[in-house]
Amino acid sequence: MRMGVRRFFACTLAVVVYAAAASAQEPGPEPRYFYHSYSYGSDATFNPASEIINGAFGIMQISTNWEPLEQVDFQQGLHITWESITHPASTIRAYGTEDFIADQMFPTHFAWHDLQWVPNYSLHLIGGGARHRAFTEWYGAHNFPAPWAWAWGTTIAHAFAVETIEHNAEHRPTVDPVADMLFFDPVGALLFSSDRVAHFFSHTLNMRIWSGQPAYNPVVNTFENAGENYGLHYFFGDHRVGIFSYWGMSHLFGVTVRGGRQFDWSVGLGGAVDELHNRDRGNGTTSPFARIKLDAGAFIHRNGSLLASVQLSQAWSQPFRMTLYPGMFSVGSLSPGFYTGVRGNDVIVGLSFQRFPVGIAASSRR
Numbered sequence: 208m209r210m211g212v213r214r215f216f217a218c219t220l221a222v223v224v225y226a227a228a229a230s231a232q233e234p235g236p237e238p239r240y241f242y243h244s245y246s247y248g249s250d251a252t253f254n255p256a257s258e259i260i261n262g263a264f265g266i267m268q269i270s271t272n273w274e275p276l277e278q279v280d281f282q283q284g285l286h287i288t289w290e291s292i293t294h295p296a297s298t299i300r301a302y303g304t305e306d307f308i309a310d311q312m313f314p315t316h317f318a319w320h321d322l323q324w325v326p327n328y329s330l331h332l333i334g335g336g337a338r339h340r341a342f343t344e345w346y347g348a349h350n351f352p353a354p355w356a357w358a359w360g361t362t363i364a365h366a367f368a369v370e371t372i373e374h375n376a377e378h379r380p381t382v383d384p385v386a387d388m389l390f391f392d393p394v395g396a397l398l399f400s401s402d403r404v405a406h407f408f409s410h411t412l413n414m415r416i417w418s419g420q421p422a423y424n425p426v427v428n429t430f431e432n433a434g435e436n437y438g439l440h441y442f443f444g445d446h447r448v449g450i451f452s453y454w455g456m457s458h459l460f461g462v463t464v465r466g467g468r469q470f471d472w473s474v475g476l477g478g479a480v481d482e483l484h485n486r487d488r489g490n491g492t493t494s495p496f497a498r499i500k501l502d503a504g505a506f507i508h509r510n511g512s513l514l515a516s517v518q519l520s521q522a523w524s525q526p527f528r529m530t531l532y533p534g535m536f537s538v539g540s541l542s543p544g545f546y547t548g549v550r551g552n553d554v555i556v557g558l559s560f561q562r563f564p565v566g567i568a569a570s571s572r573r
Contacts (some may be wrong), residue, residue: 208374209243210448215409217317221257227349228436230364232296238406238457239328239344239348239400239404240337240340240344240405240406240408240409240410241337241338241340241341241344241409241414241415241416242341242344242345242348243510243511244348245510245512245534246533246534247509247512247514247532247533247534247535247542248508248509248513248514248532248533248534249415249417249512249513249532250417250511250512251414251532251533251534251561252343252418252420252532252533252544252559252561253341253346253418254345254564255342255346255357255361255476256564256565257418257420258341258342258361258365258418258435259364259365259368260421260430260433260437260564260565261365261418261419261421261433261434261485262357262365262368262422262435263365263369263372263433264372264429264433264457264494265419265433265434265455265456266369266372266373266374266483267429267430267433268280268434268456268524268525269294269456269480269482269483269524270481270482270522270523270524271482271483271484271526272373272480272483273278273429273550274427274429275286275427275428275429276427276429276430277432279372279375280375280376281371281372281375282375283375283376283377284370284371284372284373284376284377285367285371287374287375287377287378287380287384288367288370288371288374288384288388289565290380290384291356291370291374291380291381291382291383291384291471292384292389294351294380294386295385295389297380298380298381298382298385299382300384300498301379301380301383301385307382307385307386309323310323310324311323311324311327311382311383311386312324312327312386312390313383317571320426323383323386323495323569325393325533327386327387329437329454329458330435330454330455331387331391331392331395332391332394332395332456333395333408334395334435334437334439334454334455335362335391335392335395335396336394336395336396336397336398336399336404336414336436337399337405337409337414337416338365338416338423338435339358339359339362339363339395339396339399339400340358340396340399340405341416342358342362342426343355343357343400343452344358346358349431356401358396358453359396362392362396364377366384366387366388366392367388368385369387370383370384370387378521385494389404390516399442401465404569409439412439412440412441413439413440413441413511414437414438414439415438415439415508415511415512415513416437417429417430417436417438417453417455417506417508417513417516418434418435418436418439419433419434419435419436419530419546420432420530420532420557420559420566421433421559421564421565421566422505422546422557422558422559422565422566422567422568423566423567423568424536424555424557424568424569424570425567425569426569426570427553427570428459429544431545431546431548431555431557431568432454432528432530432548432555432557432568434455434456435455436453436454436455436456436457437453437454437455437497437508438451438453438473438508438511438513439451439452439453440450440471440473440511442462442465447464447465448462448463448464449462449463449464450462450463451463451473451474451475452475453473453475453477453504453506456479456480456525457477457479457480457502457504457518457520458477458478458479459475459477459503459504460475460476460477461473461474461475461476461501462474462475466552469510470507470508470509470514471507471509472505472506472507473505473506473508474503474504474505474506475504475506476502476503477502477503478499478500478501478502478515479499479502479518479520479521479522479525480497480499480522481497481498481499481500481521481522481523481524482495482497482498483495483497483498484497494514499519500522501520501521502518502519502520502521502522503517503518503519503520504516504517504518504519505517509534511571512532513532514515514531514534514535515529515530515531515532516528516529517529523550523551524551525548525549525550526549526550527548527549528546528548528549529545529546529547529548530544530545530546531544531545531546532544533560533561540562541560543558543559543560543566544558544559544560544561544566545557545558545559546558546559546566548566552572553570553571553572554570554571555568555569555570555571556568556569557569558564
């Protein structure tokens with residue numbers, strides 16, 4: 208094994224040990240930071256099953272990754288993921304150890320096609336850490352024994368689901384799951400198991416999980432409105448206007464305004480991932496890079512739980528999308544979630560319900 212690979216794994220072990228020490232005290236059922244059992248908004252629809260679907264099929268909202276479920280090679284994706292994480296040293300060597308560390312681990316390369324570390328930090332370390340803590344809080348709120356163990360099992364299942372779908376068309380091991388599953392996912396989970404870390408992101412930065420309401424579309428055999436998104440709102444003291452950041456498949460920046468009756472609203476402008484392409488590195492391996500299109504969004508939320516959102520984008524797969532969460536309107540005794548969006552020339556509508564992890568959707572054309 209080359210010394211560069213050995214150094215990498217030594218550093219990885221050191222960070223994992225540090226994160227484990229930071230989270231040495233197992234969190235109790237209270238306080239909660241990322242799941243509050245609200246009967247409205249994104250918090251009401253959060254559960255482990257829907258979050259796994261959101262994570263796995265969110266990437267299929269990108270135009271180059273969109274395809275019906277019958278075209279997804281689940282077996283191949285799982286095989287590539289398993290081969291990658293069980294042979295990490297050879298996978299890293301094939302990619303290039305220095306390039307792997309620079310592209311995936313530490314931000315020393317800033318060319319557009321060298322930004323693989325961006326989703327690793329935003330979606331896996333920070334987003335994944337908050338999600339893991341929310342899993343623990345969800346299982347605790349629903350009286351599961353040893354909620355921390357259920358959370359770890361769900362986090363591992365979630366990671367396999369995400370990487371399986373993302374790499375179902377790959378033909379050789381890839382470093383992406385090596386970085387995600389062997390470093391960023393577990394380190395994020397360990398860090399956010401610390402009350403101090405969870406309190407900082409939840410209370411100081413007002414970070415919240417704003418995942419979609421996935422709905423199965425039998426017309427085209429796919430999942431609509433899937434995706435894991437996050438909102439962050441930082442206020443300077445008691446000011447009503449703060450800094451807003453939203454990330455997932457879109458990365459937006461703007462402002463949040465505190466309203467009355469605990470209703471707040473946010474607006475942001477930025478970019479959405481429209482296409483994913485692979486750059487030939489010349490050594491038999493490739494690395495992905497994204498093509499971005501302009502994206503803008505407006506959001507209404509209550510106590511941090513997202514109630515409604517509207518986004519406009521130049522991206523082919525999501526030029527318009529509007530989501531209403533449970534609590535925004537009622538039909539008799541029911542308060543469903545609602546989604547409508549446009550993909551190309553297709554108009555999609557969907558309904559979801561709080562107690563079910565998957566809703567139902569329909570398209571205007573096949």
